[in-house]
Amino acid sequence: MITYRPLDGAVAWARGHGWLELRARAVQPIPPLLDWCGQLSRAALERRGFTVQASEVDPALRDGVVSQRSGQHSAEVAARWAEYAAMSDDEAGTVFSMACAL
Secondary structure (H helix, E strand, C coil), X not given: CCXXXXXXXXXXXXXXXXXXXXXXXEECCCHHHHHHHCCCEHHHHHCCCCEEEEEEECHHHHHHHHHHHCCCCCHHHHHHCHHHCCCCHHHHCEEEEEEEEC
């Protein structure tokens, strides 16, 4: 899992250097998805003051969701998705464009 220290440092640096805004892309806070794609979660960015500006289903991310859920990555990974069974593939494969006013 990605540590949040670099993100917190980047936000602090940008504030200290007069930046007006930071932008980032994020995914749903689903541990097996985060482990696979290496992006930050929407929840992690929201805790740091980012808000969603737009969202869209990303075809490649959605394909990753489908392959993870179906066990193509491993039975263990598929089992980790059980908690998110109510979430559609499109919802899980959504990418969020986020911004933080500084």
